[in-house]
Amino acid sequence: MSVEPLETPEFEKLKLPEEGEKIRVVGGKLVVPNEPIIPFIEGDGIGPEIVRLAKKVVDTAVEVAYGGSRRIVWWEIYAGSKAVKKYGELLPKDTLNAIRYAIVAIKGPITTPVGGGYRSLNVAIRQKLDLYANIRPAKYIKGMPAPLKAAEKVDFVIFRENIEDLYAGIEWPYDSPEAKKIREFLKREFGIEIREDSGIGIKPISKFRTQRFVRKALNYAIEKNRRVVTLMHKGNIMKYTEGAFREWGYEVALTEFRDYIVTEDEVKTKYGGVVPEGKILFNDRIADNMLQQIITRPGEYDIIVCPNVNGDYISDEANALIGGIGIAPSANVGDYMAVFEPVHGTAPKYAGKDVANPTAEIRSAALMLDYIGWKEAAKLIESAVEKAISSGRVTQDIARHIPGLKPLKASEYTEVLIKIIKGEIE
Numbered sequence: 001m002s003v004e005p006l007e008t009p010e011f012e013k014l015k016l017p018e019e020g021e022k023i024r025v026v027g028g029k030l031v032v033p034n035e036p037i038i039p040f041i042e043g044d045g046i047g048p049e050i051v052r053l054a055k056k057v058v059d060t061a062v063e064v065a066y067g068g069s070r071r072i073v074w075w076e077i078y079a080g081s082k083a084v085k086k087y088g089e090l091l092p093k094d095t096l097n098a099i100r101y102a103i104v105a106i107k108g109p110i111t112t113p114v115g116g117g118y119r120s121l122n123v124a125i126r127q128k129l130d131l132y133a134n135i136r137p138a139k140y141i142k143g144m145p146a147p148l149k150a151a152e153k154v155d156f157v158i159f160r161e162n163i164e165d166l167y168a169g170i171e172w173p174y175d176s177p178e179a180k181k182i183r184e185f186l187k188r189e190f191g192i193e194i195r196e197d198s199g200i201g202i203k204p205i206s207k208f209r210t211q212r213f214v215r216k217a218l219n220y221a222i223e224k225n226r227r228v229v230t231l232m233h234k235g236n237i238m239k240y241t242e243g244a245f246r247e248w249g250y251e252v253a254l255t256e257f258r259d260y261i262v263t264e265d266e267v268k269t270k271y272g273g274v275v276p277e278g279k280i281l282f283n284d285r286i287a288d289n290m291l292q293q294i295i296t297r298p299g300e301y302d303i304i305v306c307p308n309v310n311g312d313y314i315s316d317e318a319n320a321l322i323g324g325i326g327i328a329p330s331a332n333v334g335d336y337m338a339v340f341e342p343v344h345g346t347a348p349k350y351a352g353k354d355v356a357n358p359t360a361e362i363r364s365a366a367l368m369l370d371y372i373g374w375k376e377a378a379k380l381i382e383s384a385v386e387k388a389i390s391s392g393r394v395t396q397d398i399a400r401h402i403p404g405l406k407p408l409k410a411s412e413y414t415e416v417l418i419k420i421i422k423g424e425i426e
Contacts, residue, residue: 017074021036022101030103032373040106053358078092079107091121099337132213133160144327151323159305160308163209166201174197221280222257227281228282228302230284230304232290253282257282326359342364344360355410
Protein backbone atom coordinates (compact mmCIF):
# COMPACT_ATOMS: atom_id res chain seq x y z
CA MET A 1 0.00 0.00 0.00
CA SER A 2 2.87 2.36 0.69
CA VAL A 3 4.16 4.53 -2.18
CA GLU A 4 7.89 4.04 -2.52
CA PRO A 5 10.45 6.77 -3.31
CA LEU A 6 11.90 6.87 -6.82
CA GLU A 7 15.63 6.64 -7.47
CA THR A 8 15.70 7.43 -11.18
CA PRO A 9 12.43 8.92 -12.42
CA GLU A 10 11.76 9.95 -15.99
CA PHE A 11 10.15 13.34 -16.57
CA GLU A 12 8.13 14.66 -19.46
CA LYS A 13 8.92 18.36 -19.04
CA LEU A 14 10.80 18.75 -15.76
CA LYS A 15 14.57 18.90 -15.55
CA LEU A 16 16.55 18.09 -12.43
CA PRO A 17 18.60 20.97 -11.01
CA GLU A 18 22.23 20.88 -12.11
CA GLU A 19 23.31 21.37 -8.50
CA GLY A 20 22.38 19.64 -5.27
CA GLU A 21 21.74 16.04 -4.25
CA LYS A 22 18.62 14.08 -3.43
CA ILE A 23 17.59 13.09 0.06
CA ARG A 24 17.82 9.33 0.48
CA VAL A 25 16.32 6.72 2.76
CA VAL A 26 18.93 4.41 4.28
CA GLY A 27 18.16 1.91 7.00
CA GLY A 28 14.73 3.39 7.52
CA LYS A 29 16.04 6.91 8.11
CA LEU A 30 16.46 10.03 6.01
CA VAL A 31 20.00 10.82 4.89
CA VAL A 32 20.12 14.51 4.05
CA PRO A 33 23.04 15.98 2.05
CA ASN A 34 24.37 19.49 2.71
CA GLU A 35 22.70 20.73 -0.48
CA PRO A 36 19.40 18.85 -0.74
CA ILE A 37 17.11 19.32 -3.72
CA ILE A 38 13.72 20.49 -2.41
CA PRO A 39 10.79 20.79 -4.85
CA PHE A 40 8.28 23.60 -4.35
CA ILE A 41 4.82 24.26 -5.77
CA GLU A 42 3.81 27.91 -5.81
CA GLY A 43 0.09 27.18 -5.91
CA ASP A 44 -2.74 29.59 -6.66
CA GLY A 45 -4.02 32.93 -5.35
CA ILE A 46 -1.57 34.22 -2.75
CA GLY A 47 0.50 31.05 -3.10
CA PRO A 48 3.28 32.42 -5.36
CA GLU A 49 3.83 35.42 -3.06
CA ILE A 50 3.96 33.57 0.23
CA VAL A 51 6.09 30.74 -1.16
CA ARG A 52 8.59 33.25 -2.52
CA LEU A 53 8.77 35.01 0.86
CA ALA A 54 9.07 31.72 2.75
CA LYS A 55 12.01 30.64 0.58
CA LYS A 56 13.81 33.91 1.41
CA VAL A 57 13.35 33.32 5.13
CA VAL A 58 14.49 29.69 4.85
CA ASP A 59 17.60 30.60 2.86
CA THR A 60 18.54 33.19 5.48
CA ALA A 61 17.99 30.84 8.41
CA VAL A 62 20.03 28.07 6.80
CA GLU A 63 22.86 30.49 6.00
CA VAL A 64 22.95 31.85 9.54
CA ALA A 65 22.56 28.48 11.26
CA TYR A 66 25.28 26.70 9.28
CA GLY A 67 27.59 29.47 8.14
CA GLY A 68 27.28 28.65 4.46
CA SER A 69 28.09 24.95 4.81
CA ARG A 70 24.50 24.01 3.91
CA ARG A 71 21.91 25.35 1.49
CA ILE A 72 18.69 24.24 -0.17
CA VAL A 73 18.61 23.81 -3.93
CA TRP A 74 15.07 24.83 -4.84
CA TRP A 75 13.30 23.04 -7.71
CA GLU A 76 10.00 24.32 -9.03
CA ILE A 77 7.34 21.77 -9.87
CA TYR A 78 3.71 22.38 -10.82
CA ALA A 79 0.11 21.85 -9.70
CA GLY A 80 -3.01 23.93 -10.16
CA SER A 81 -3.34 26.78 -12.66
CA LYS A 82 0.38 26.94 -13.45
CA ALA A 83 0.39 23.21 -14.23
CA VAL A 84 -2.51 23.67 -16.64
CA LYS A 85 -0.50 26.24 -18.58
CA LYS A 86 2.55 23.99 -18.75
CA TYR A 87 0.99 20.52 -19.03
CA GLY A 88 -2.68 21.00 -19.81
CA GLU A 89 -3.65 19.24 -16.57
CA LEU A 90 -3.94 20.16 -12.91
CA LEU A 91 -1.68 17.54 -11.33
CA PRO A 92 0.83 16.10 -13.82
CA LYS A 93 2.68 12.84 -13.26
CA ASP A 94 5.96 14.80 -13.35
CA THR A 95 4.97 16.54 -10.11
CA LEU A 96 4.21 13.35 -8.22
CA ASN A 97 7.38 11.68 -9.51
CA ALA A 98 9.47 14.71 -8.52
CA ILE A 99 8.22 14.47 -4.92
CA ARG A 100 8.81 10.72 -4.88
CA TYR A 101 12.36 11.37 -6.10
CA ALA A 102 13.19 14.26 -3.74
CA ILE A 103 11.33 12.75 -0.71
CA VAL A 104 10.52 16.17 0.80
CA ALA A 105 8.64 19.10 -0.77
CA ILE A 106 6.80 22.29 0.13
CA LYS A 107 3.78 23.88 -1.49
CA GLY A 108 1.51 26.88 -1.39
CA PRO A 109 -2.28 26.64 -1.28
CA ILE A 110 -4.11 25.33 -4.36
CA THR A 111 -7.68 26.26 -5.29
CA THR A 112 -10.40 23.73 -4.49
CA PRO A 113 -13.86 24.46 -5.94
CA VAL A 114 -16.98 24.13 -3.79
CA GLY A 115 -19.71 21.81 -5.07
CA GLY A 116 -18.90 20.86 -8.66
CA GLY A 117 -15.61 20.90 -10.52
CA TYR A 118 -12.51 18.88 -9.79
CA ARG A 119 -11.76 17.39 -6.40
CA SER A 120 -9.14 18.93 -4.13
CA LEU A 121 -5.62 18.76 -5.54
CA ASN A 122 -4.31 19.06 -1.98
CA VAL A 123 -6.16 15.87 -1.07
CA ALA A 124 -5.08 14.20 -4.35
CA ILE A 125 -1.39 14.81 -3.57
CA ARG A 126 -1.79 13.32 -0.10
CA GLN A 127 -3.64 10.27 -1.38
CA LYS A 128 -1.51 9.55 -4.44
CA LEU A 129 1.70 9.74 -2.39
CA ASP A 130 0.17 7.96 0.63
CA LEU A 131 0.97 10.85 2.96
CA TYR A 132 -1.29 9.43 5.61
CA ALA A 133 -0.56 11.71 8.58
CA ASN A 134 -1.55 15.37 8.44
CA ILE A 135 0.27 17.02 11.35
CA ARG A 136 -1.03 20.43 12.44
CA PRO A 137 0.60 22.18 15.42
CA ALA A 138 -1.44 24.84 17.20
CA LYS A 139 0.51 26.83 19.80
CA TYR A 140 -0.23 30.31 21.11
CA ILE A 141 2.27 33.03 20.24
CA LYS A 142 2.47 35.96 22.64
CA GLY A 143 1.02 39.09 21.09
CA MET A 144 -1.61 37.34 18.99
CA PRO A 145 -5.09 38.85 19.54
CA ALA A 146 -6.71 35.58 20.60
CA PRO A 147 -10.39 35.16 21.57
CA LEU A 148 -9.66 32.39 24.08
CA LYS A 149 -9.18 33.66 27.64
CA ALA A 150 -6.58 30.96 28.41
CA ALA A 151 -4.90 31.06 25.00
CA GLU A 152 -1.45 30.69 26.56
CA LYS A 153 -2.41 27.13 27.54
CA VAL A 154 -2.93 26.06 23.91
CA ASP A 155 -0.06 23.88 22.74
CA PHE A 156 -1.61 21.09 20.68
CA VAL A 157 -0.31 18.93 17.87
CA ILE A 158 -3.27 17.60 15.90
CA PHE A 159 -2.74 14.38 13.97
CA ARG A 160 -5.37 14.08 11.24
CA GLU A 161 -5.61 10.84 9.26
CA ASN A 162 -5.15 11.86 5.63
CA ILE A 163 -6.34 9.04 3.37
CA GLU A 164 -9.66 7.62 4.59
CA ASP A 165 -12.96 8.76 6.07
CA LEU A 166 -15.17 11.06 3.99
CA TYR A 167 -12.11 12.55 2.30
CA ALA A 168 -11.68 9.31 0.41
CA GLY A 169 -14.13 11.01 -1.93
CA ILE A 170 -16.40 8.01 -2.52
CA GLU A 171 -19.72 9.67 -3.28
CA TRP A 172 -22.36 10.05 -5.98
CA PRO A 173 -24.99 12.73 -6.82
CA TYR A 174 -28.57 11.92 -5.82
CA ASP A 175 -29.71 11.60 -9.45
CA SER A 176 -26.83 9.41 -10.68
CA PRO A 177 -27.24 5.78 -11.79
CA GLU A 178 -24.73 4.78 -9.11
CA ALA A 179 -26.72 6.37 -6.27
CA LYS A 180 -29.88 4.74 -7.58
CA LYS A 181 -28.22 1.30 -7.63
CA ILE A 182 -26.94 1.73 -4.09
CA ARG A 183 -30.36 2.80 -2.81
CA GLU A 184 -31.97 -0.19 -4.54
CA PHE A 185 -29.31 -2.57 -3.20
CA LEU A 186 -29.74 -1.35 0.38
CA LYS A 187 -33.51 -1.72 0.16
CA ARG A 188 -33.38 -5.15 -1.47
CA GLU A 189 -30.63 -6.70 0.65
CA PHE A 190 -31.04 -4.99 4.02
CA GLY A 191 -34.49 -3.40 4.04
CA ILE A 192 -32.97 0.07 4.35
CA GLU A 193 -34.91 2.79 2.57
CA ILE A 194 -33.17 6.00 1.55
CA ARG A 195 -35.01 8.90 -0.07
CA GLU A 196 -34.61 9.10 -3.83
CA ASP A 197 -33.35 12.69 -3.58
CA SER A 198 -30.41 11.62 -1.39
CA GLY A 199 -26.80 11.79 -2.47
CA ILE A 200 -24.72 8.83 -1.31
CA GLY A 201 -21.32 8.90 0.36
CA ILE A 202 -19.19 6.11 1.84
CA LYS A 203 -17.01 6.50 4.95
CA PRO A 204 -14.22 3.89 4.97
CA ILE A 205 -11.95 3.52 8.02
CA SER A 206 -9.61 0.53 8.00
CA LYS A 207 -7.62 -1.23 10.70
CA PHE A 208 -4.34 -1.10 8.77
CA ARG A 209 -4.47 2.62 8.01
CA THR A 210 -5.74 3.52 11.47
CA GLN A 211 -3.00 1.61 13.23
CA ARG A 212 -0.10 2.88 11.15
CA PHE A 213 -1.42 6.41 11.73
CA VAL A 214 -1.77 6.01 15.51
CA ARG A 215 1.66 4.37 15.54
CA LYS A 216 3.17 7.47 13.89
CA ALA A 217 1.46 9.75 16.41
CA LEU A 218 2.80 7.73 19.35
CA ASN A 219 6.31 7.67 17.92
CA TYR A 220 6.09 11.44 17.48
CA ALA A 221 4.95 11.81 21.11
CA ILE A 222 7.96 9.81 22.31
CA GLU A 223 10.43 11.67 20.08
CA LYS A 224 9.11 15.12 21.05
CA ASN A 225 8.59 14.33 24.76
CA ARG A 226 4.88 15.09 24.67
CA ARG A 227 2.77 14.13 27.69
CA VAL A 228 -0.76 13.22 26.52
CA VAL A 229 -2.14 11.48 23.42
CA THR A 230 -5.92 11.70 22.98
CA LEU A 231 -7.99 9.83 20.39
CA MET A 232 -10.90 12.01 19.17
CA HIS A 233 -13.81 10.08 17.67
CA LYS A 234 -17.59 9.79 17.37
CA GLY A 235 -17.55 6.09 18.19
CA ASN A 236 -20.70 6.25 20.29
CA ILE A 237 -22.69 6.78 17.07
CA MET A 238 -20.49 5.50 14.23
CA LYS A 239 -19.50 2.33 16.03
CA TYR A 240 -17.86 0.39 13.19
CA THR A 241 -15.88 3.27 11.69
CA GLU A 242 -14.95 5.82 14.36
CA GLY A 243 -15.67 3.34 17.15
CA ALA A 244 -13.30 0.92 15.46
CA PHE A 245 -10.77 3.77 15.08
CA ARG A 246 -10.80 4.06 18.88
CA GLU A 247 -10.48 0.30 19.45
CA TRP A 248 -7.66 -0.13 16.94
CA GLY A 249 -5.85 2.88 18.40
CA TYR A 250 -5.91 1.39 21.88
CA GLU A 251 -4.74 -1.94 20.49
CA VAL A 252 -1.60 -0.31 19.04
CA ALA A 253 -0.93 1.66 22.21
CA LEU A 254 -1.34 -1.31 24.55
CA THR A 255 0.57 -3.87 22.48
CA GLU A 256 3.35 -1.87 20.81
CA PHE A 257 3.88 1.02 23.26
CA ARG A 258 3.09 -0.61 26.59
CA ASP A 259 6.38 0.59 28.14
CA TYR A 260 5.64 4.22 27.25
CA ILE A 261 1.93 4.74 27.90
CA VAL A 262 -0.56 4.58 30.72
CA THR A 263 -4.31 4.74 30.16
CA GLU A 264 -6.71 7.06 31.94
CA ASP A 265 -8.36 4.12 33.72
CA GLU A 266 -4.97 2.94 34.96
CA VAL A 267 -4.15 6.39 36.31
CA LYS A 268 -7.40 6.35 38.29
CA THR A 269 -7.24 2.76 39.57
CA LYS A 270 -3.51 2.19 40.02
CA TYR A 271 -1.78 5.54 40.43
CA GLY A 272 -4.07 7.66 42.56
CA GLY A 273 -4.99 10.01 39.76
CA VAL A 274 -1.39 10.99 39.00
CA VAL A 275 0.35 10.03 35.76
CA PRO A 276 3.60 8.19 36.62
CA GLU A 277 6.81 10.04 35.83
CA GLY A 278 8.04 9.39 32.30
CA LYS A 279 4.76 7.94 31.06
CA ILE A 280 2.49 9.29 28.31
CA LEU A 281 -1.19 9.46 29.23
CA PHE A 282 -3.24 7.74 26.51
CA ASN A 283 -6.97 8.50 26.50
CA ASP A 284 -9.91 9.25 24.23
CA ARG A 285 -12.75 11.75 23.92
CA ILE A 286 -16.04 11.84 22.01
CA ALA A 287 -15.69 14.39 19.19
CA ASP A 288 -18.35 16.90 20.30
CA ASN A 289 -16.96 16.84 23.83
CA MET A 290 -13.42 17.25 22.51
CA LEU A 291 -14.42 20.33 20.50
CA GLN A 292 -15.54 22.10 23.67
CA GLN A 293 -12.86 20.64 25.95
CA ILE A 294 -10.07 22.43 24.10
CA ILE A 295 -11.88 25.68 24.93
CA THR A 296 -12.82 24.97 28.54
CA ARG A 297 -9.78 22.84 29.54
CA PRO A 298 -7.02 23.46 26.97
CA GLY A 299 -4.20 22.73 29.40
CA GLU A 300 -5.23 19.06 29.65
CA TYR A 301 -4.57 18.22 26.00
CA ASP A 302 -1.41 17.79 23.99
CA ILE A 303 -1.49 15.49 20.94
CA ILE A 304 -4.98 14.96 19.50
CA VAL A 305 -5.34 12.03 17.06
CA CYS A 306 -8.38 12.06 14.77
CA PRO A 307 -10.01 10.56 11.72
CA ASN A 308 -9.88 12.91 8.76
CA VAL A 309 -13.01 15.03 9.10
CA ASN A 310 -12.71 15.46 12.88
CA GLY A 311 -9.12 16.55 12.40
CA ASP A 312 -10.14 19.19 9.89
CA TYR A 313 -12.71 20.66 12.26
CA ILE A 314 -10.65 20.67 15.43
CA SER A 315 -7.45 22.00 13.84
CA ASP A 316 -9.27 25.05 12.47
CA GLU A 317 -11.01 25.57 15.80
CA ALA A 318 -7.74 25.27 17.71
CA ASN A 319 -6.02 27.83 15.49
CA ALA A 320 -9.00 30.18 15.65
CA LEU A 321 -8.73 30.14 19.44
CA ILE A 322 -5.17 31.47 19.25
CA GLY A 323 -5.66 34.05 16.51
CA GLY A 324 -6.53 32.37 13.22
CA ILE A 325 -5.16 30.10 10.51
CA GLY A 326 -2.98 32.81 8.97
CA ILE A 327 -0.16 31.50 11.16
CA ALA A 328 -1.08 27.78 11.03
CA PRO A 329 1.44 25.38 9.45
CA SER A 330 1.02 21.73 8.54
CA ALA A 331 2.91 18.66 7.37
CA ASN A 332 1.63 15.73 5.29
CA VAL A 333 3.84 12.78 6.15
CA GLY A 334 4.00 9.16 4.97
CA ASP A 335 6.53 6.51 5.87
CA TYR A 336 9.31 8.76 4.55
CA MET A 337 7.93 11.27 2.05
CA ALA A 338 6.53 14.56 3.31
CA VAL A 339 4.88 17.62 1.78
CA PHE A 340 4.55 20.79 3.86
CA GLU A 341 1.85 23.42 3.35
CA PRO A 342 -0.12 26.15 5.14
CA VAL A 343 -3.50 25.23 6.58
CA HIS A 344 -5.24 28.19 4.93
CA GLY A 345 -6.52 28.50 1.37
CA THR A 346 -5.62 30.62 -1.65
CA ALA A 347 -7.34 33.90 -0.59
CA PRO A 348 -7.56 35.14 -4.19
CA LYS A 349 -8.87 38.60 -3.29
CA TYR A 350 -5.51 39.35 -1.64
CA ALA A 351 -3.34 37.98 -4.46
CA GLY A 352 -0.71 40.40 -5.76
CA LYS A 353 -1.38 43.04 -3.12
CA ASP A 354 1.57 42.37 -0.78
CA VAL A 355 -0.78 42.04 2.20
CA ALA A 356 -1.26 38.28 2.67
CA ASN A 357 0.31 36.95 5.85
CA PRO A 358 3.13 34.53 4.88
CA THR A 359 3.57 33.18 8.42
CA ALA A 360 1.76 29.87 7.88
CA GLU A 361 3.91 29.14 4.82
CA ILE A 362 7.06 30.22 6.65
CA ARG A 363 6.25 28.06 9.67
CA SER A 364 5.44 25.13 7.37
CA ALA A 365 8.94 25.58 5.99
CA ALA A 366 10.27 25.50 9.55
CA LEU A 367 8.47 22.18 10.06
CA MET A 368 10.18 20.96 6.89
CA LEU A 369 13.60 21.96 8.19
CA ASP A 370 12.90 20.19 11.47
CA TYR A 371 11.79 17.08 9.55
CA ILE A 372 15.06 16.87 7.62
CA GLY A 373 17.04 17.34 10.83
CA TRP A 374 18.04 20.97 10.32
CA LYS A 375 16.63 21.87 13.70
CA GLU A 376 18.86 24.88 14.33
CA ALA A 377 17.52 26.66 11.25
CA ALA A 378 13.95 25.71 12.15
CA LYS A 379 14.36 27.20 15.63
CA LEU A 380 15.73 30.45 14.20
CA ILE A 381 12.59 30.83 12.10
CA GLU A 382 10.17 30.04 14.93
CA SER A 383 12.00 32.39 17.27
CA ALA A 384 11.93 35.20 14.69
CA VAL A 385 8.18 34.75 14.16
CA GLU A 386 7.56 34.84 17.91
CA LYS A 387 9.68 38.00 18.35
CA ALA A 388 8.02 39.79 15.46
CA ILE A 389 4.47 39.01 16.57
CA SER A 390 5.07 39.68 20.27
CA SER A 391 6.49 43.12 19.41
CA GLY A 392 3.57 44.07 17.16
CA ARG A 393 5.39 43.87 13.83
CA VAL A 394 2.61 42.05 11.96
CA THR A 395 0.56 41.98 8.78
CA GLN A 396 -2.95 43.37 8.33
CA ASP A 397 -4.86 40.22 9.31
CA ILE A 398 -3.41 40.46 12.82
CA ALA A 399 -3.04 44.23 13.10
CA ARG A 400 -6.72 44.89 12.40
CA HIS A 401 -7.58 43.32 15.76
CA ILE A 402 -5.16 45.55 17.69
CA PRO A 403 -6.36 49.17 17.97
CA GLY A 404 -3.85 51.75 16.74
CA LEU A 405 -1.39 49.24 15.30
CA LYS A 406 -0.14 49.97 11.80
CA PRO A 407 0.21 46.80 9.70
CA LEU A 408 3.30 45.84 7.72
CA LYS A 409 3.17 44.76 4.12
CA ALA A 410 3.93 41.07 3.67
CA SER A 411 7.33 41.90 2.18
CA GLU A 412 8.11 44.29 5.06
CA TYR A 413 7.15 41.66 7.61
CA THR A 414 9.42 39.15 5.87
CA GLU A 415 12.32 41.61 6.00
CA VAL A 416 11.72 41.98 9.74
CA LEU A 417 12.02 38.21 10.16
CA ILE A 418 15.20 38.13 8.09
CA LYS A 419 16.78 40.93 10.14
CA ILE A 420 15.85 39.17 13.40
CA ILE A 421 17.39 35.93 12.14
CA LYS A 422 20.58 37.78 11.14
CA GLY A 423 20.72 39.44 14.56
CA GLU A 424 20.40 42.91 13.08
CA ILE A 425 17.31 43.75 15.16
CA GLU A 426 15.65 42.24 18.20
